[in-house]
Amino acid sequence: MFRTRVLPALLGAxxxxxxxxxxxxxxxxxxxxxxxxxxxxxxxxxxxDAFGPVDAWDSVLHDxxxxxxxxxxxxxxxxxxxxxxxxxxxxxxxxxxAAWIGTLTGVPERLHLPLALLVGAAAGALWAFAPVWLxxxxxxxxxxxxxxxxxxxxxxxxxxxxxxxxxxxxxxxQTAVIADAARLPLLREDFxxxxxxxxxxxxxxxxxWLVLYRTVWGYETRATGANRDAADAAGAPTxxxxxxxxxxxxGLAGLAGAIEVCGSQYRFFEGFPSEYGFDGIAVALxxxxxxxxxxxxxxxxxxxxxxxxxxxxxxxxxxxxxVVAQAVLILYVAAVYLRKRRVEG
Amino acid sequence: MSDIFDAQLVGAALRQATPLILAALGGLMxxxxxxxxxxxxxxxxxxxxxxxxxxxxxxxxxxxxxxxMGVGVTLALLHAVATQEWRTDHxxxxxxxxxxxxGLSTYLFRQIIVPREEAxxxxxxTMFAPVSLGGLENLPIFNALLKDQSxxxxxxxxxxxxxxxxxxxxxxxxxxxxxxxxxxxxxTMGVPVKRLRYLGVLWSGVFAGMAGAFLVLAATxxxxxxxxxxxxxxxxxxxxxxxxxxxxxxxxxLGFGFFEALQMRLQxxxxxxxxxxxxxxxMLPYLLTVIALMGLLGKMKPPSDLGN
Numbered sequence: 004m005f006r007t008r009v010l011p012a013l014l015g016a017x018x019x020x021x022x023x024x025x026x027x028x029x030x031x032x033x034x035x036x037x038x039x040x041x042x043x044x045x046x047x048x049x050x051x052d053a054f055g056p057v058d059a060w061d062s063v064l065h066d067x068x069x070x071x072x073x074x075x076x077x078x079x080x081x082x083x084x085x086x087x088x089x090x091x092x093x094x095x096x097x098x099x100x101a102a103w104i105g106t107l108t109g110v111p112e113r114l115h116l117p118l119a120l121l122v123g124a125a126a127g128a129l130w131a132f133a134p135v136w137l138x139x140x141x142x143x144x145x146x147x148x149x150x151x152x153x154x155x156x157x158x159x160x161x162x163x164x165x166x167x168x169x170x171x172x173x174x175x176x177q178t179a180v181i182a183d184a185a186r187l188p189l190l191r192e193d194f195x196x197x198x199x200x201x202x203x204x205x206x207x208x209x210x211x212w213l214v215l216y217r218t219v220w221g222y223e224t225r226a227t228g229a230n231r232d233a234a235d236a237a238g239a240p241t242x243x244x245x246x247x248x249x250x251x252x253x254g255l256a257g258l259a260g261a262i263e264v265c266g267s268q269y270r271f272f273e274g275f276p277s278e279y280g281f282d283g284i285a286v287a288l289x290x291x292x293x294x295x296x297x298x299x300x301x302x303x304x305x306x307x308x309x310x311x312x313x314x315x316x317x318x319x320x321x322x323x324x325x326v327v328a329q330a331v332l333i334l335y336v337a338a339v340y341l342r343k344r345r346v347e348g
Numbered sequence: 349m350s351d352i353f354d355a356q357l358v359g360a361a362l363r364q365a366t367p368l369i370l371a372a373l374g375g376l377m378x379x380x381x382x383x384x385x386x387x388x389x390x391x392x393x394x395x396x397x398x399x400x401x402x403x404x405x406x407x408x409x410x411x412x413x414x415x416x417m418g419v420g421v422t423l424a425l426l427h428a429v430a431t432q433e434w435r436t437d438h439x440x441x442x443x444x445x446x447x448x449x450x451g452l453s454t455y456l457f458r459q460i461i462v463p464r465e466e467a468x469x470x471x472x473x474t475m476f477a478p479v480s481l482g483g484l485e486n487l488p489i490f491n492a493l494l495k496d497q498s499x500x501x502x503x504x505x506x507x508x509x510x511x512x513x514x515x516x517x518x519x520x521x522x523x524x525x526x527x528x529x530x531x532x533x534x535x536t537m538g539v540p541v542k543r544l545r546y547l548g549v550l551w552s553g554v555f556a557g558m559a560g561a562f563l564v565l566a567a568t569x570x571x572x573x574x575x576x577x578x579x580x581x582x583x584x585x586x587x588x589x590x591x592x593x594x595x596x597x598x599x600x601x602l603g604f605g606f607f608e609a610l611q612m613r614l615q616x617x618x619x620x621x622x623x624x625x626x627x628x629x630x631m632l633p634y635l636l637t638v639i640a641l642m643g644l645l646g647k648m649k650p651p652s653d654l655g656n
Contacts, residue, residue, distance in 0.1 A: 326451030
């Protein structure tokens with residue numbers, strides 16, 4: 004237990020901290036003070052008059068909502084043996100679909116929010132369908148097609164938001180603000196961006212955990228990912244499970260985009276943040292693709308992000324130290340935990 | 349129409365295609381030896397930064413080029429070690445390298461180049477001079493196409509043929525083919541599988557780095573955050589659209605470069621009275637690649653040992 008689990012985790016933490024230390028030291032800012040500011044950005048403590056726990060948790064919980072959903076999206080696909088690096092594009096499609104529903108008039112008030120979230124998830128699932136269909140029917144590598152669909156989504160949403168769904172009231176490339184009834188309430192009144200989308204995300208994580216580990220469907224899906232030939236031989240409908248897992252994956256990424264629109268931004272705009280789709284890869288890998296563990300890894304990554312952003316805001320140090328640290332973490336986790344079994348001598 | 353399609357447009361297309369061809373042919377070697385390489389984007393970006401820094405500090409574009417290729421190779425080495433020694437998944441390693449390059453290049457840019465700009469120093473580097481073609485410049489077509497092109501572009505036009513010869517006419521090329529299609533059999537036959545895999549991946553670093561150098565040292569003269577802007581992924585698309593063949597990949601890259609040039613030319617201009625959305629043109633390379641993946645344009649056959 005200690006050698007296989009605890010030691011690698013400790014080593015990983017040390018390596019990431021070392022990378023952070025190096026990057027901060029190279030900026031010439033005092034180390035102790037910098038780490039204190041990162042800690043403040045991640046937790047709110049030590050608090051000051053200008054920045055306290057409310058500010059920190061608003062940012063952390065907001066990021067955590069998106070990272071958890073995109074992390075779950077990547078994880079469920081990987082459980083079925085598929086690498087969905089198209090979460091960014093699926094998120095964009097979900098976001099613009101939710102913004103479109105949110106700005107419609109004449110939708111019954113009670114239905115407006117659930118409809119926006121559902122259509123957002125459906126748009127994400129739709130965007131994941133072609134890549135998995137190409138995989139199952141044509142043997143095309145899903146990584147290549149999801150990359151292609153990321154860019155197609157980028158330009159398609161850009162065209163939509165500049166030509167078709169643009170707010171007629173202004174010149175800016177953005178949709179109108181969504182209706183009040185289509186908004187997710189914030190977690191606290193004094194929050195600015197963290198909404199009850201977090202609740203949806205955590206419930207989804209727990210639900211996925213049950214489905215993956217306590218149902219036949221989950222068993223067959225995991226068997227497909229572990230060894231498709233063996234699962235085939237045992238009679239599992241592997242192609243079906245792959246398609247379903249990928250649709251679920253795209254749906255979760257689309258839901259992330261919809262929640263960002265309904266809970267935080269209240270509109271879609273040019274340059275809508277989609278990099279959460281890539282961050283989801285780190286969340287899933289760190290959690291070993293386990294939905295419940297993903298809650299913890301999503302929190303960790305959000306804390307790291309918020310800490311780095313706070314350091315940037317306070318001292319001007321480049322916030323990209325979080326991106327570098329994340330890359331180091333992915334490489335470490337992949338090299339230590341995800342080694343492929345050696346097949347040849 | 350004639351004011352849209354002219355030799356100048358083709359010249360611009362060649363310029364746009366240059367980094368795509370270089371990176372696609374780099375990625376091709378990596379995939380031909382069985383290593384999936386989605387880290388091209390990161391290598392281009394980091395190469396562009398290194399080119400800018402090297403040229404800025406020494407005043408020499410040659411040093412900038414050497415730095416770009418060196419950094420490309422370093423990132424490629426990381427990919428090679430991760431996939432061959434640590435047995436990491438090729439995609440995961442590629443994603444990490446792209447993130448690393450995005451983070452590091454932006455970080456270093458803000459640490460080193462931005463402060464110089466703020467201090468009033470220039471961040472524009474000495475670029476490579478356009479190649480003079482001697483007597484050929486008097487021929488009308490050559491003049492329009494190749495006027496003011498950098499040596500990168502001329503090299504990118506020759507490279508596919510060199511690579512094709514290398515792959516099909518040499519013992520080494522046949523060994524590469526063997527490794528990419530069945531590494532176990534290749535090893536049994538005494539082919540140095542690991543050495544070839546390292547070579548193939550490092551080759552991708554050299555040429556992706558060179559593509560990055562082109563962006564700074566021949567196209568724009570300075571580094572900007574995330575300036576690779578998806579070119580690594582378009583190169584990847586070109587390589588697949590071109591079916592892992594040097595001429596196919598280069599042809600696809602030329603076509604995709606043409607869409608980019610056309611898109612820039614068309615900004616706001618109607619064609620046959622219709623306002624073409626530029627987003628559609630930008631989307632076209634990816635859309636065409638998806639159509640190719642669907643098998644509508646003939647059978648796609650990647651190297652069979654890809655990713656192992």
